[in-house]
Amino acid sequence: MNRFILNETSYHGKGAVAAVADEAKNRGFNKALVCSDPDLIKFGVTKKVTDVLDGAGLAYEIFSDIKPNPTIQNVQAGVEAFKKSGADYLVAIGGGSSMDTAKAVGIIINNPEFADVRSLEGVAPTKKPSVPIIAVPTTAGTAAEVTINYVITDTEKDRKMVCVDPHDIPVVAVVDPDMMSTMPKGLTAATGMDALTHAIEGYITKGAWTLSDMFHLKAIEIISESLRGAVENTPEGREGMALGQYVAGMGFSNVGLGIVHSMAHPLGALYDTPHGIANAIILPTVMEYNASTTGEKYRDIAKAMGVKGTENMSQDEYRKAAIDAVKQLSKDVGIPDNLKDIVKPEDIPFLAQSAYDDACRPGNPRDTSVEEITELYKKLL
Numbered sequence: 001m002n003r004f005i006l007n008e009t010s011y012h013g014k015g016a017v018a019a020v021a022d023e024a025k026n027r028g029f030n031k032a033l034v035c036s037d038p039d040l041i042k043f044g045v046t047k048k049v050t051d052v053l054d055g056a057g058l059a060y061e062i063f064s065d066i067k068p069n070p071t072i073q074n075v076q077a078g079v080e081a082f083k084k085s086g087a088d089y090l091v092a093i094g095g096g097s098s099m100d101t102a103k104a105v106g107i108i109i110n111n112p113e114f115a116d117v118r119s120l121e122g123v124a125p126t127k128k129p130s131v132p133i134i135a136v137p138t139t140a141g142t143a144a145e146v147t148i149n150y151v152i153t154d155t156e157k158d159r160k161m162v163c164v165d166p167h168d169i170p171v172v173a174v175v176d177p178d179m180m181s182t183m184p185k186g187l188t189a190a191t192g193m194d195a196l197t198h199a200i201e202g203y204i205t206k207g208a209w210t211l212s213d214m215f216h217l218k219a220i221e222i223i224s225e226s227l228r229g230a231v232e233n234t235p236e237g238r239e240g241m242a243l244g245q246y247v248a249g250m251g252f253s254n255v256g257l258g259i260v261h262s263m264a265h266p267l268g269a270l271y272d273t274p275h276g277i278a279n280a281i282i283l284p285t286v287m288e289y290n291a292s293t294t295g296e297k298y299r300d301i302a303k304a305m306g307v308k309g310t311e312n313m314s315q316d317e318y319r320k321a322a323i324d325a326v327k328q329l330s331k332d333v334g335i336p337d338n339l340k341d342i343v344k345p346e347d348i349p350f351l352a353q354s355a356y357d358d359a360c361r362p363g364n365p366r367d368t369s370v371e372e373i374t375e376l377y378k379k380l381l
Contacts, residue, residue: 090133
């Protein structure tokens with residue numbers, strides 16, 4: 001038996017942000033706690049949404065104690081802010097950090113027995129759905145607005161906790177490319193490669209099946225066609241990436257990921273490496289490692305990425321073509337090709353063990369070990 005969970009409602013396209021007020025009114029909500037990070041507030045991105053709330057006469061308070069890799073302390077502060085505000089729903093504006101923080105806050109408010117944030121790691125047996133969340137992404141990458149996952153950093157242990165809970169999915173996703181138009185090139189590239197990683201890992205993960213394959217292949221195609229344009233801030237590129245990353249999220253949220261993500265998570269926890277950068281660097285090397293267990297799927301990936309003549313290629317040729325296409329896209333959008341400026345060799349044993357213990361590792365199509373992950377990190381130096 002396979003299970004598929006998606007938002008109750010989602011809005012897509014330019015101007016979609018106006019739906020935030022309509023949804024809040026139609027659902028009878030009274031006051032929002034708006035979760036958004038300080039930079040988005042500083043540069044007026046959050047205001048695009050709060051202006052909609054103001055125009056509709058809807059009450060809200062803003063919570064902005066959110067780091068790029070949100071911590072247990074950020075979540076705890078958010079829980080207290082929600083309680084003091086008198087809010088009855090959350091509006092999450094931002095990338096994965098704002099949405100992940102909102103998810104954890106919403107879960108804890110309605111499931112107070114999980115007030116210890118560490119108790120949410122893995123698949124937590126929560127009983128009640130989160131406080132309702134309206135999620136408005138400002139990056140085209142994490143797809144946190146449509147997933148049942150969130151990631152919180154435990155700074156005491158230098159590790160990221162992957163939390164998987166069907167109760168945390170936002171009730172409404174509002175995917176408006178205009179909310180992403182101010183992203184700088186580097187962030188656009190990083191989050192876009194994160195989305196591509198979601199699509200490729202989701203397509204080859206052990207849990208993949210017909211319905212998820214449909215989403216992942218289409219996402220690979222859209223992202224491959226759109227990311228270069230998005231980095232150059234073309235309207236077509238922005239619109240394509242807004243859709244492509246969401247489609248990828250529809251898939252991987254329901255079938256899992258693999259060791260690209262499990263190897264990227266400790267880099268974020270230990271070095272505060274941007275998640276998309278880590279994924280983009282690691283992806284081609286792990287694709288090479290996984291190739292032997294993927295059947296003909298790399299032929300499909302290569303074709304979706306625009307490689308011509310895949311039907312006439314041998315297995316070795318189409319597998320290489322898929323990996324080369326990923327490398328070329330990553331290079332074209334300015335991603336480094338190794339971890340030598342990020343990873344300290346003496347940290348590799350800790351990183352490898354953390355990656356092996358990560359919740360994403362069991363979904364990898366090839367069974368692995370701490371020793372093999374260690375060698376992958378070394379290869380990436």
